[in-house]
Amino acid sequence: MKLEHIYKEYNLNSNKIIVLKDVNIEFKPNNFYAIMGRSGSGKSTLVNILGLLDEASSGNYYLNEKNISSLSADAKSDIIAKQIGFVFQSFYLNNSLTALENVMLPLYINKGVKKEERKNIATSMLKKLGLSDRLNHKPKELSGGEQQRVAIARALINNPKIIIADEPTGNLDTANEIEIFKTLKDISKENKIVIVVSHNPVVIDYCDYLYEMNDGILKEVRR
């Protein structure tokens, strides 16, 4: 997974803002990548491009050696469904559905999973994240940390190669922060690429690679 000369610019009232400036970066499995940086520096923009939720203005994006810089919306959805899992600061759980139902949602479009298996797969994923006694709880009945673990379970459910977490601990207390970073670290060791955007210095202790975003320029800080 590789980005080459990625630029992203917005035109706001005939003012051109360049949010990403010549970003070059390569990601390898079994690694935990952390991206830090000031607010508004372009971190979310970058990971949204990586997650195919946004498109770069120019540059090349290679996934599995294939250039996927300009794909149709459906082709992007296919890649997202199979290879990318997202975790957000605000969890993005459906508050009317139980933890189990939330985690099952991505399984509906996984052709490799039979209808009868969905529940079992989701249950074991929640168990793996330590939520075996919270299966039928709705998000409102869970703590912030638990909610985020449900979101992680949902991100992992279709066994994606890439996990993208934008500020995953933004709404959590210290104990939960550490828990989440540990979990993400463990996940990365299952032959996955984990990319985490965070303001939280704790991430430094867990990541394999540390990058810093500064006004749209991405710089490797530590290996």
Add this chain to the structure above:
Amino acid sequence: MKITDILSLSYLNIKTSKFKAFIYGLILFFFFLLLGLLFSGSKTISSFADRYTNTDFHYKVAMVDIGDAKREDVIKEIESLNIPHISKIFSSNIDIFTTTKISNVENDINGIVELYGNYQGIEYVLDSGRDIEEAGEAVCASSFYPGLLSHVNDKSEMIDMKTKVGKDIFIKYTQYKSFFNGETIDLNTYNVPLKVVGTFDWEKSLTGSNACYVAEETFDEIIKTSRPVYENAEMEEDKLKDLDILVLVDKYENLPIVLDELQKNGYETSLYYKLDLTPVVVIEKVVTYLSISIFIGSVFIVYQFIKNTYRENVNQIKLYKFIGYKKKLITLIFIVQYSLLTFISFITASIILPIIRLIVSNIFYNNPNLSALEIKLSYMGVNLYLIFVTLAIIIIFFRFMSKKNIEKWS
């Protein structure tokens, strides 16, 4: 993707906005119900009018003034005109029906009955047995009130004439001779057996109970032999002089044609029973306009509703997008979600409509003045509305899921 999966995803979506879904369903339910009631009401009234115009033959009778001419001559003249749609010419209104005594061997039928000829244009709704096929046969009202008063609505005392199908009844009448000085003498008493071959639903035919239709030729014979015999021809003409000749038409809608033909040939005509159908026409118009307003108005409401809920569902759409659902699938989930709610409202209203009908029918049935009004059900408005709203939902969602709108949200 399997339809069951789409359905369960739509169901999860409904769960996501339970309250709004309920309100949406409720609003549509009322529209469905309202349209069902409007169309049913309109059908009830027009079929009632139709029943008047076609099953009560009095509405299909044109009266012809004979002036100074001789009655027999006028009848012959009209017959020779060969006007289409005329099924019978009665010499006067006393020939239209006759009232006689009625009895049977079992002796449970004893009373009086109105007899009508089974001419073309006289319609009744058969509810058992068969139609009249030959002379001597009769089709009677399904109930018989065994007293001297007919048209009494005490249903508990009535005899079920369906049990008499295939059996004989006897009608008894006396022909008498009438003299200038006012005296009468009995000439002959007739006891005519009639075979009951069927019964008709008298409540749907606007005759009373205690009525029978008799084979044409038998009826003609009964009329001939029951008519009083006058002392001489002048007296007969004098007795009948103010009575018009009656012309029975096969169908109500052909009445104007026949009237027109008669007038063209110089006859002065009038109607036996006049029926003012303006209220029916007005009601039908009101229903049409009201329905159209409901269609247009409710599509606007549905549109606004979906639009508002939809804005709230943007989070759900974003969620679907980042777990890899394609746009087509998301659109489909929403369309199925709203179609499902619409369908549930449709089914609920469709179940409630016959219940309302039953209740209203019961009220009407127990009211003697209204018992002839049969409450009809019409699902046409409801069905049209289902198709209409479903199409509207599809169009609205395809519009909303357009690229421009999607970009606005991300």
